[in-house]
Amino acid sequence: MFFRLFWRLQLKSRYVIVLDQHGTITRQLKAQEISDIEFHYAVSVADGKRLLSEEQYSVGLVVFDSPPLLQQEDVEQLARSASMTEWIALVAPFSQESVAFQTFLLAAFYDYHTLPIDLHRLLLTIGRAHGKSLLRLSLRKKRGEEPYRLGMLGDSSGMRAFFMQLEKTIEVDCPVLIGGETGTGKELVAQAIHKHSKRSGGPFVVINCGAIPENLIQSELFGHEKGAFTGADQRKIGSIEAANGGVLFFDEIGDLPLLQQVNLLRFIQERTITRLGSTQVIPVDCRIIAATHIDLQEAIRVGRFREDLYYRLNVVHLNLPALRHRHDDVWLLAENIFQKYSTNRTYCRAQGFSTEALSALKAYQWPGNVRELMNRVHRAAILSESKLISAADLGLEAPDDESRSPTLESARASTDRIVLEHSLRKHKNNVSKAARELGVSRVTFYRMMSKHNVDAMP
Ligand SMILES: Nc1ncnc2c1ncn2[C@@H]1O[C@H](COP(=O)(O)OP(=O)(O)OP(=O)(O)O)[C@@H](O)[C@H]1O
Numbered sequence: 238m239f240f241r242l243f244w245r246l247q248l249k250s251r252y253v254i255v256l257d258q259h260g261t262i263t264r265q266l267k268a269q270e271i272s273d274i275e276f277h278y279a280v281s282v283a284d285g286k287r288l289l290s291e292e293q294y295s296v297g298l299v300v301f302d303s304p305p306l307l308q309q310e311d312v313e314q315l316a317r318s319a320s321m322t323e324w325i326a327l328v329a330p331f332s333q334e335s336v337a338f339q340t341f342l343l344a345a346f347y348d349y350h351t352l353p354i355d356l357h358r359l360l361l362t363i364g365r366a367h368g369k370s371l372l373r374l375s376l377r378k379k380r381g382e383e384p385y386r387l388g389m390l391g392d393s394s395g396m397r398a399f400f401m402q403l404e405k406t407i408e409v410d411c412p413v414l415i416g417g418e419t420g421t422g423k424e425l426v427a428q429a430i431h432k433h434s435k436r437s438g439g440p441f442v443v444i445n446c447g448a449i450p451e452n453l454i455q456s457e458l459f460g461h462e463k464g465a466f467t468g469a470d471q472r473k474i475g476s477i478e479a480a481n482g483g484v485l486f487f488d489e490i491g492d493l494p495l496l497q498q499v500n501l502l503r504f505i506q507e508r509t510i511t512r513l514g515s516t517q518v519i520p521v522d523c524r525i526i527a528a529t530h531i532d533l534q535e536a537i538r539v540g541r542f543r544e545d546l547y548y549r550l551n552v553v554h555l556n557l558p559a560l561r562h563r564h565d566d567v568w569l570l571a572e573n574i575f576q577k578y579s580t581n582r583t584y585c586r587a588q589g590f591s592t593e594a595l596s597a598l599k600a601y602q603w604p605g606n607v608r609e610l611m612n613r614v615h616r617a618a619i620l621s622e623s624k625l626i627s628a629a630d631l632g633l634e635a636p637d638d639e640s641r642s643p644t645l646e647s648a649r650a651s652t653d654r655i656v657l658e659h660s661l662r663k664h665k666n667n668v669s670k671a672a673r674e675l676g677v678s679r680v681t682f683y684r685m686m687s688k689h690n691v692d693a694m695p
């Protein structure tokens with residue numbers, strides 16, 4: 238259907254649906270010889286839905302004459318079901334002056350005309366609406382080609398390298414440890430491993446290590462028999478057993494108490510569990526994925542994490558880069574998050590981001606990473622009063638003119654930053670090698686890292 242429409246629109250044919258319950262406009266349009274445009278008429282919302290299910294229209298006319306028969310909610314629903322159509326309202330004079338109706342006109346329609354219509358003017362509006370629909374279609378086509386890989390977005394060099402590692406990891410059925418700051422997508426990665434691996438037909442069980450009270454963890458993980466302890470009034474299958482045949486995801490593994498770390502280690506070595514209150518040994522076949530936002534090496538150093546468990550979990554280590562290290566992804570993510578959110582929402586006035594908002598998105602450091610970006614974009618989509626989202630709608634400061642048009646100094650700084658990051662990544666954060674490659678001393682390299690706010694690369 239979509240391609241049929243695209244082909245037709247390419248040919249510049251115009252298909253227009255007319256929802257006209259009293260037939261007022263229908264008679265007028267039928268009496269004219271209008272070349273280039275094919276009108277299809279509906280006399281009720283149900284009729285309109287039927288037409289829209291059979292054909293796609295670049296433009297739709299909705300006649301609101303008196304006495305009003307159309308329910309606003311029905312028309313809204315109709316408009317939502319045809320997201321590529323630009324709607325034009327034809328409104329009886331003085332009959333629709335309520336604030337609610339005017340808000341509806343502004344939000345859901347490309348334009349409106351007052352009845353009786355001036356056909357010449359209406360045809361001009363249809364032409365413009367048709368052009369806008371073509372533009373929307375072409376944009377959608379481009380956006381459809383955007384780089385979703387394994388259910389995730391990312392086209393920065395950091396994410397491309399990450400996807401390559403992830404693809405290899407999916408093929409091998411071994412434990413994985415996912416690191417990365419909060420909101421970088423660790424759970425999404427665990428889901429991607431499950432979904433694209435041979436275990437996709439099995440369960441995906443999540444254990445949030447930080448959210449379970451310490452005295453309940455053992456029974457959550459291993460299950461219990463009826464009567465195993467006070468309050469155990471029936472048998473419970475633990476999370477590990479429930480993950481048999483699939484993937485067991487330990488979120489925030491750093492929060493697992495030391496005693497349970499011992500039990501988990503034993504399970505990884507023996508691949509069997511015993512429910513509390515039972516002596517039966519049950520074999521379990523599951524792939525273990527763990528995620529953490531803290532530095533586990535440091536946790537080992539201060540005695541909060543077992544080194545032997547760390548090495549068992551860390552067979553493959555995936556580290557998600559922080560969003561501030563993926564400059565190229567910020568707009569891509571923002572655009573996609575906005576599109577997903579605004580599609581099907583009639584009252585989202587905004588249709589994109591202002592240049593100022595785009596600069597602000599790039600300048601911000603994103604401590605909450607992709608999750609924070611999602612929250613800010615959703616909030617802006619709700620709050621924005623204009624067609625283009627501003628930096629203020631995103632709760633961000635508009636970058637000053639200086640940062641918008643780079644000075645020689647700032648251009649140099651940004652080049653230095655890119656070179657430092659590239660070199661660190663290439664040499665896996667070995668500063669001596671990176672410094673040697675750039676022909677500077679280690680001290681100078683460290684000084685440049687500190688000056689340009691460059692961390693170790695993921
Ligand atoms: N590359 C991406 N493409 C699309 N959506 C993403 C991407 N990365 C993260 N997200 C989205 O961002 C949100 C946060 O991701 P997720 O919960 O996986 O992060 P996390 O690293 O587990 O965070 P936390 O450490 O706080 O638990 C989710 O809604 C997720 O769908």
Ligand SMILES: [Mg+2]
Binds near residue numbers: 424488
């Ligand atoms: Mg998480």
